Amino acid sequence: MSYCGDAIDDARGKHLSPIDPIKLSQDLIRCPSITPQNAGALEVLEHALTSLGFACERFDFEGICNLYAKKGSGSPHLCFAGHTDVVPLGDAALWTHPPFQGDIHDGQLWGRGAADMKCAIAAFVSALAQHTIFQGTVSLLITGDEEGEALHGTQRVLPLLAGRGDIPDLCLIGEPTCDLKIGDTLKIGRRGSITGKLTCYGKQGHIAYPQNTDNPIPRMIACLKTLYSHSFDKGTDLFEPTRFEVTSVDVGNTASNIIPHKIEARFGIRLNTLQKTEEICQLLRTICSNEGGDHDLTLTTHGNAFLTEDREKVSLIQKAVQTVTGSLPALNTTGGTTDGRFINAYCPVVECGMTEETMHQVDEHVSLEDIRKLTDIYAAILKNFFDKGHA
Ligand SMILES: [Zn+2]
Incomplete structure (x- = not known):
């Protein structure tokens, strides 16, 4: 495949990219890169970026492939961050369009990773090809x-x-962020996340002789009731309240006359900027110690919540989007965790990508019109960022 070529103007004088974002999206979708497989996805990108004069560097660890590509030098420095890995198919038999074929049908591009987030990467690369002259660094x-x-x-x-001073002034993440229309929403923060497993132990025995047993189920119910009714906070202007949610409660008991010896529950907490993961973990440990009896509690933290405070850069992105869509995008912090939780420790982060509707679903798809519009949005962001020299 070749994406090389000079930028051309169409009959109406509109500047066209030598990289077609739809064709590049298809090529990326055709790589079955279910985590941790790369399946050629980064090579497709390297090929396109090299043709645009980017220096590509691979950082591969423990079988995971990562790509850092850079063009230009010095300040200002804009970094686009994203991922080429995709979630599994779920029930493969339910897909009506093959998930790794990149079919175009009814004005939509179908395939795993279309929304999250291969088309956004392709749109950014295509936008880069339109914006060939800039002062500073794009990575x-x-x-x-x-x-x-x-x-x-x-x-x-x-x-x-960071060790070699290669930290951008702003990071644009191409995760899906839009609600109903492309460009209607930016994310300027994300909630933090904790997942956990609680196991309560007892003593198995005959239901008719409870005095000889110790049923762990009531203790589990007491723990979950306390956690569900705990009011962590009321949320903030930009964040929903911190919430505890149970995802599974399992006894695995096939008999109706046996008191089981253990019960397990899995749960998650999404927290806002009013909370810290370590303090919530401590609260969970205290509640389970008070009410759980003999138990094991395993907690995994996936990062604190963050909020991008640099409103000048947020506004720069908002205004760029407005030049394409005609309206200023809303700002929010909903949804799952992203790599923004790592990047925000180094520089301001704004997320802007496809619509969220079909991400992770069977028959994931995006419209061709949205791919083109997102390409225009990214081109406008590049223009605003480099014209104003935003260091
Ligand atoms: Zn994603």
């Missing part, structure tokens, strides 16, 4: 480990880049 930090544990991706590359 792309693309990981193959965002949808999984995210241990060997962005989190590991950033300190290496």
Whole structure:
């Protein structure tokens, strides 16, 4: 495949990119890069970026592939961050369009990763090809480990880049952010996350002789009731209240006359900027110690909440989007965690990508019109950022 070529103008004088964002999206979707597989996805990107004069560098750890591509030097420095790995298919038989074929049908591009977030990467690369002259640095930090544990991706590359002074002034993340229309919403922060497993132990026995048993189920119910009714906070202007949610409660008891010896529950907490993961973990430990009896509690933290405070840069992105869509995008912090939780420790982060509707679903798809519009939005962001020299 070749994406090389000179930028051309169409009959109406509109500047066209030599890289077609739809064709590049298809090529990326055709790589079955379910985490931790790369399946050629980063090579497709490297090929396109090299043709635009980017220097590409790979940071591969523990079988996970990561790409850092850079063009230009000095300030201002804009970095686009994203991931080429995708979530699994779910029930493969339910897909009506093959997930890794990149079919175009009814004005939509179908395939796993279309919304989250291969088309956004393709749109940014296509926008770069339109914006060939700029003063400063553009880079792309693309990981193959965002949808999984995210241990060997962005989190590991950033300190290496920081060690050599390669930290941008602003990071634009291409995760899906839009609600109904492309460009209607930016994310300027994300909630933090904790997941956990609580196991309560007792003594198995006959239901008719409870005096000889110790049923762990009431203790589990007491723990979950206290956690569900706990009011962590009321949220903030930009964040929903911190919430506890149970995802599974399992006894695995097939008999109706046996008191089981253990019960397990899995849960998650999404927290806002009023909370810290370590303090919530301590609260969970205290509640489970008070009410859980003999128990094990395993907690995994996935980062604190963050909010981008640099409103000047947020406004720069908002205004760029407005030049394409005609309206100023809303700002929010909803949704799952992203690599923004790692990047915000180094520089301001704004997320702007596709619509969220079909991400992670069977028959994930985006419209061709949205891919083109997102390309225009990214081109406008590049123009605003470099014209104003935003260091
Ligand atoms: Zn994503």
